[in-house]
Amino acid sequence: MTTTTLAVLVPLLPFLGAVAGLLLGRTAPGFVRPLAVLPPLASLVLAVLVAMDQAGGRAIDAHTELTPTGSVPIELSLHIDGFAALVAVLVGVVATCVQIYSTGYLRDDPRYPSYAALVSLFTSAMLLVVYSGDLMVLLVGWEIMGICSYFLVGHYWETPEARAASIKAFLVTKLGDVPFLIGLFALATDAGSFQITTVLGTVASGGLHHPTLVALLLLAGVAGKSALFPLHTWLPDAMAGPTPVSALIHAATMVAAGIYFVARLLPVFQASLAAMVVLAVMAGVTMVGSGLAALAQDDIKRVLAYSTIGQLGYMAGALAVGDRGAAVFHLLAHGAFKALLFLAAGVIIHASGTNSLAVMSRMKDLRARVPDAYWTMTVALLALAAIPPFSGFFSKEAVLGAAEHVATGHTEQAPGAAGWIVLVTGLITAVLTAAYATRLWLLAFRGHGAEAPDHGRQPVTMTAVLWVLAVPSLVFGLAIGPLPDWFDGRDLTPVLTTSVLGTGLALVGVIVTYGAWRHTTALAARRPMGAVAAHPGADAGQVEAEAIAAHEPAFGDVAYAPDPADPGRLLLGPLHRHAAVGFHLDAVYTVLFVRPVQAGASLVRFLDREVVDTYVRGAGALPRWLGTAVRRAQTGNVQTYVSALLAGTVVLVVAALLVATGA
Numbered sequence: 001m002t003t004t005t006l007a008v009l010v011p012l013l014p015f016l017g018a019v020a021g022l023l024l025g026r027t028a029p030g031f032v033r034p035l036a037v038l039p040p041l042a043s044l045v046l047a048v049l050v051a052m053d054q055a056g057g058r059a060i061d062a063h064t065e066l067t068p069t070g071s072v073p074i075e076l077s078l079h080i081d082g083f084a085a086l087v088a089v090l091v092g093v094v095a096t097c098v099q100i101y102s103t104g105y106l107r108d109d110p111r112y113p114s115y116a117a118l119v120s121l122f123t124s125a126m127l128l129v130v131y132s133g134d135l136m137v138l139l140v141g142w143e144i145m146g147i148c149s150y151f152l153v154g155h156y157w158e159t160p161e162a163r164a165a166s167i168k169a170f171l172v173t174k175l176g177d178v179p180f181l182i183g184l185f186a187l188a189t190d191a192g193s194f195q196i197t198t199v200l201g202t203v204a205s206g207g208l209h210h211p212t213l214v215a216l217l218l219l220a221g222v223a224g225k226s227a228l229f230p231l232h233t234w235l236p237d238a239m240a241g242p243t244p245v246s247a248l249i250h251a252a253t254m255v256a257a258g259i260y261f262v263a264r265l266l267p268v269f270q271a272s273l274a275a276m277v278v279l280a281v282m283a284g285v286t287m288v289g290s291g292l293a294a295l296a297q298d299d300i301k302r303v304l305a306y307s308t309i310g311q312l313g314y315m316a317g318a319l320a321v322g323d324r325g326a327a328v329f330h331l332l333a334h335g336a337f338k339a340l341l342f343l344a345a346g347v348i349i350h351a352s353g354t355n356s357l358a359v360m361s362r363m364k365d366l367r368a369r370v371p372d373a374y375w376t377m378t379v380a381l382l383a384l385a386a387i388p389p390f391s392g393f394f395s396k397e398a399v400l401g402a403a404e405h406v407a408t409g410h411t412e413q414a415p416g417a418a419g420w421i422v423l424v425t426g427l428i429t430a431v432l433t434a435a436y437a438t439r440l441w442l443l444a445f446r447g448h449g450a451e452a453p454d455h456g457r458q459p460v461t462m463t464a465v466l467w468v469l470a471v472p473s474l475v476f477g478l479a480i481g482p483l484p485d486w487f488d489g490r491d492l493t494p495v496l497t498t499s500v501l502g503t504g505l506a507l508v509g510v511i512v513t514y515g516a517w518r519h520t521t522a523l524a525a526r527r528p529m530g531a532v533a534a535h536p537g538a539d540a541g542q543v544e545a546e547a548i549a550a551h552e553p554a555f556g557d558v559a560y561a562p563d564p565a566d567p568g569r570l571l572l573g574p575l576h577r578h579a580a581v582g583f584h585l586d587a588v589y590t591v592l593f594v595r596p597v598q599a600g601a602s603l604v605r606f607l608d609r610e611v612v613d614t615y616v617r618g619a620g621a622l623p624r625w626l627g628t629a630v631r632r633a634q635t636g637n638v639q640t641y642v643s644a645l646l647a648g649t650v651v652l653v654v655a656a657l658l659v660a661t662g663a
Helices: 003-024 029-054 082-105 112-131 135-153 160-191 196-204 211-225 234-240 243-251 255-264 266-270 273-294 300-320 324-352 371-384 391-407 416-445 460-480 496-523 540-549 552-560 567-580 582-633 638-662
Strands: 060-067 074-080
Touching (some): 003 029, 003 060, 003 074, 029 112, 074 112, 074 135, 082 243, 082 324, 112 255, 135 160, 160 196, 160 211, 196 266, 211 255, 211 266, 211 273, 234 243, 243 324, 273 300, 273 582, 300 416, 324 391, 324 460, 371 391, 371 460, 391 416, 391 496
16 A cells, blocks of 8 residues: 555544444444544554655655646645654544543543544544645645534533633634635735645745735634634633543644644745744744733633643744744644643543632642542643653753744844744743643642542543653653654754753742742631532543533532632732733723624614614505505495595596696
């Protein structure tokens, strides 16, 4: 079997698994779980074989025209370089782990068949984006992911939070997709083709007529899909979906698609210096803003959501300084430890019965209840905080090193201003990342108060994948040697200056947060929170749905009480209340966009009901009134008819005489 055939099967197998799962979900439920796990697993094996064949060498290209269009052709094509080969392996690993984890996490969920099918379709769409060599085919996968995210985020549709989050995610990403589509058409018009290789050749020869406009249009779609400022607000709310879905979206699909798209078409953006500076500003604001917001969140999944936004900012920053190798390196490392963080958080939520860190901090010995989640999440948080020798250190330092090279003028692949913006904000974010990672660990695992509930050991399907993902989180940095062969030969070795600064600042963040926690813990008057709700016999998905809906049924008002031992309050001070609500961006968007649209809709509804409908109703009422008047005149009395006839004749004669006299 040729490599091209194997590559075609990589996105095709999860798609077929999704179709089969939907068809057999009700008639043969015993096949649902095998159909959920085996296709992505087989796809992963094939992706590994494709990656081994590609081996960082010459890109694998194949194409066939779908149908004549009469203008710019649309072709079913593959373009698999080193980046695509490795990202496909990441998608396969995370998707397989998520499907295995979900078999235990949602084992009693009646909607599991549709959920598993949507996850498989989600995986297939991302793999299509990764392998596609045609922008229109890539767009198909891009849009399918948006549809799948709508249904998966709204999986717990009984809760208003899930319904609102799914609609918000869909609308915000679609807001970016409109200019994105226009940008694709403009790009294809200049290149005369949707094929990526042809587009890049056109850019290299200077054939792009409006590079800044095209790049900015494309960046709008990337900002929506990859949750970059200012279209990032949908991602924290998307935590209303099941935790495995969060892991899939944050680690390997959806948000990774935008970063991967820019990496693949980076020369298009480098053709415009203004676009590179705009991307750097977007990355800088995204990094710092999300770091501050994460430090103020109480929901453990929202902390991780803002963490994802910050790490996407690092990837966008690497692209803004023209180093797609560093961006994809961090994408790969982040995919492993972020999937681990979310899946471990799912175990913790099941054990504690809540998403609230304030409640967890009032539980004693929670770490003893979930030892697998405790140790693996510790590894993932160290990787997130970029503490050496964990994988996040090497990938984050690759980003900071690339920014330093551009800022100091060692390379000229991007404007110097972009390099300074990414370098300064990246170092600030290193402190914030270490701070909120330390805070999450302390509040979740070092709590005091009532005994944590004991639900026994978690299902093996949930704990085994944690250790599988812990391996790359721990050792993926060792791949820094052979990776340049896959990444255009770009050197990814950490730079001494940024390594010392970045690690030092990360350690400062850890130490300061730990000191603040010790201080607030000593001052806080600990009160037992009372009986912690237990959920014997309930599956993790049900527990999470209840926790998302409201903490109040299980914990009462204490779930909403601020934790006096929260170091985030001490570190942020008066900024805390603003950071906790994402610096009021949702309120700003409500004033600037939502309310004007609603006002316009109300005006249209008023005009439709009071003007258009009034005219329609009047057009029907007038003949009805005339008919009523005529019907009343038909009395059946002949004398009345003769009298009316004579009266009319007299009136006509008088009128005729008056007219004749006047003439």
